Amino acid sequence: MANGLGDExxxxxxxxxxxxxxxxxxxxxxxxxxxxxxxxxRDPVHHAFVWQDRDGAMARAKWLDAxxxxxxxxxxxxxxxxxxxxxxxxAGRVSGCGSQIRRNDVATTTATVLERLDGAGAIDLGGxxxxxxxxxxxxxxxxxxxxxNPWGQDRVPCGSSSGSGVAVAxxxxxxxxxxxxxxxxxxxxxxxxxxxxLPTNALVSRRGSMAMSWSLDCVGPLTRTVRDAARMLKAIxxxxxxxxxxxxxxxxNYEGALERPLGGxxxxxxDGYFNEELDPAVTAxxxxxxxVFRSAGAIVVPVKIPGSVALSSSLHPLVMKAEGAANHxxxxxxxADEYSEEVGKRLEAGYFILATDYIxxxxxxxxxxxDILENVFSQVDVLHTPVLPIPTPTLEQTAYSNGxxxxxxxxxxxxxxxxxxxxGLPALSVTCGYTPDGMPTSYQLVGRPxxxxxxxxxxxxxxQETRWHLVRPKDLHVGGMAN
Numbered sequence: 091m092a093n094g095l096g097d098e099x100x101x102x103x104x105x106x107x108x109x110x111x112x113x114x115x116x117x118x119x120x121x122x123x124x125x126x127x128x129x130x131x132r133d134p135v136h137h138a139f140v141w142q143d144r145d146g147a148m149a150r151a152k153w154l155d156a157x158x159x160x161x162x163x164x165x166x167x168x169x170x171x172x173x174x175x176x177x178x179x180x181a182g183r184v185s186g187c188g189s190q191i192r193r194n195d196v197a198t199t200t201a202t203v204l205e206r207l208d209g210a211g212a213i214d215l216g217g218x219x220x221x222x223x224x225x226x227x228x229x230x231x232x233x234x235x236x237x238x239n240p241w242g243q244d245r246v247p248c249g250s251s252s253g254s255g256v257a258v259a260x261x262x263x264x265x266x267x268x269x270x271x272x273x274x275x276x277x278x279x280x281x282x283x284x285x286x287x288l289p290t291n292a293l294v295s296r297r298g299s300m301a302m303s304w305s306l307d308c309v310g311p312l313t314r315t316v317r318d319a320a321r322m323l324k325a326i327x328x329x330x331x332x333x334x335x336x337x338x339x340x341x342x343n344y345e346g347a348l349e350r351p352l353g354g355x356x357x358x359x360x361d362g363y364f365n366e367e368l369d370p371a372v373t374a375x376x377x378x379x380x381x382v383f384r385s386a387g388a389i390v391v392p393v394k395i396p397g398s399v400a401l402s403s404s405l406h407p408l409v410m411k412a413e414g415a416a417n418h419x420x421x422x423x424x425x426a427d428e429y430s431e432e433v434g435k436r437l438e439a440g441y442f443i444l445a446t447d448y449i450x451x452x453x454x455x456x457x458x459x460x461d462i463l464e465n466v467f468s469q470v471d472v473l474h475t476p477v478l479p480i481p482t483p484t485l486e487q488t489a490y491s492n493g494x495x496x497x498x499x500x501x502x503x504x505x506x507x508x509x510x511x512x513x514g515l516p517a518l519s520v521t522c523g524y525t526p527d528g529m530p531t532s533y534q535l536v537g538r539p540x541x542x543x544x545x546x547x548x549x550x551x552x553x554q555e556t557r558w559h560l561v562r563p564k565d566l567h568v569g570g571m572a573n
Contacts, residue, residue: 095120096127100261101562104170104318105345107264108211111158111169118151118158118169122213125171129262132566135243137235138257140176140186142216147171150213166321168211174267175251176217177224177300178204187300188220188231188250190428191421201298202333203267203309203326210325215263218253222433224269224302225414226250227277227503228488232430236485240563241283241529245482248277248503254312255282259563265313265322269299271306272406273477273507276519276534279312280477283521283530283563285549286312287319288507290539291514292337294323295330303413304335305452306406306511315559316520316549320344323542342543348550353387355548357535358470362395363403364506368479375523375531376476382555383474383548391470398461403509405451412448415440459513463538471544473536476506481525510536518545521558528564 099107099121110116126144133139154169177187179197186193204214219237221229229237229252239247240260247256251268255278258266268275270288279286287310294309301307311322324345329338359365359380365373380390415422418437426434466473480502487499510517517536525531535545553559 096124099124100128102264103315104167104264104313105315105321108167108170108321112164118154118213119148121169122147122151122171122215125215125263132260132262135565136238136240136256136260138218138237138253138260138262139173140217140219140234140253141184143183144215147213147215154211154213165209165211167207167325169213170211170264171213171215172207172265172267173216173218173257173263174204174214175220175254175269177220177269178267179298180204180214185217185300188222188224188234190233191425197298199298202295202330203299206326218257218266220253221250222430223414223418224250224271224274224300225433225436227273227500228483229278230488232432239282239482240565241281242482242527243565244484244486245529246281246485246488248281248478248482250274251278251312254278255284258282258284258312258314260566261562265311265318267309267326268312269302270308270310270511271303271410272511273504275310275312276477276507276517277503279519280521280530280532281482283558283561284312284314284519285316285319285521285559286310286519287323287542288510288517289323289327289542290516291511292335293339293516293540293542294327295333295336297330297333297336301417303410304417305413306410308511316518316546316553317345317348319518320348320546320550339540344543344546347543348547350547351387352383352548352551355388355472355544356470357383357388357390357548358393358466358473359390360395360473360475361392363399364395364473364475367502367505368476369481369525371481371525372476372479372531375525376474376533379522379533379552380474382552386551386555388548393466393469393473396461396465398458399509401454402458402512403505405454406508406512408443408447409451409512411436411440412443413440415443455512455514462513467538471537472541472548475534475536477519477532477534478503479505481527481531482529506534510534515539516542516545518549520549520552522552522556523558530558
């Protein structure tokens, strides 16, 4: 099937395959078997999966087909095979979190987001590679085979949701949950030519997911299309009685609003911070994407970026490292030798942060958010910025070292994403072209809190006017599956 139905079904987006299953054009069992065939052909090279539960997934597919045959109401993701970053717990199952420490720990609870995807009819077939404890933007994990970017096996997939980006880009699954503390959804989405959605902080419950930085962590989807991301976010967002940090705001029908016209929508071009230190090829791709929005009726407005954004970017690592060190202190005291060298050192850096500095940084977040709302979002509806300011780095460039070039590269990867987490704002990463080396590059749309609907509307219109999201990665010839 690898050269036939498997490849054909793999070219469908998440929404297309869900709608095809709902219409009876293909069964959940056929879709899942075709998914297994693609995984068998591609994962031996790309190393996206950490584990798979094929028997459990097939049993669920058969049950879903029986439910459809009996006339039961179908969920919006009925029969769709998904796999997620290996940090979402399911009772009775191991989620290793990319670590040696958690490799044998069996969960006693199930993550709210997994329960909600189950309720929407999705099939959870496996856990995907991630950076150890989600601590690293390049995607490397010393404990796992290296996940390889399907756009170029010599390039990083970015992290920490590395396996999510690789699995969705290589058409092994139709969508995936990642997590984003400083760019770990948007950066893999950009490096792998995908859509990555960072929801407003606390829009999605984090119950049952691995904590990295309690005040910065966000859960969101990586998909091939904006419509797919809208459907997945609708399924997982909303209040949770078991998670007091999840906000209780109404969740709109994101997908239903995608076709609204863009006339009068104000898109801000940043003057300051986000437009600094950019590679010329990234600058050119972003400028071309703005032309598409202008043609669709949006108004493009230059907007001065306040200094609070740069300070937010500087304070973000302080908060993240302090909270990470607190989370890991018991293990660092008793199992320090089970951490990789890089992650162990990053955690230890958190022990040298003063409590007063950490508290002051948390206090500053409210001021910084108010500052950008008053001085940016009073003039524009969304902000249009790069995701990665540079072309996707090579594996060689990201080989671990203590040198200044390595540190500069790591900091650069999340330069444009981490202040958005600090501010708690929503953002959407969308592919808008390629750098001269053939790697995808992306813009991110940043909005006011809870403006995901507008971000989806803009991103969807862009994809309707362009074809970047339809291009297949060049490495999909692996295993006989030609472009």
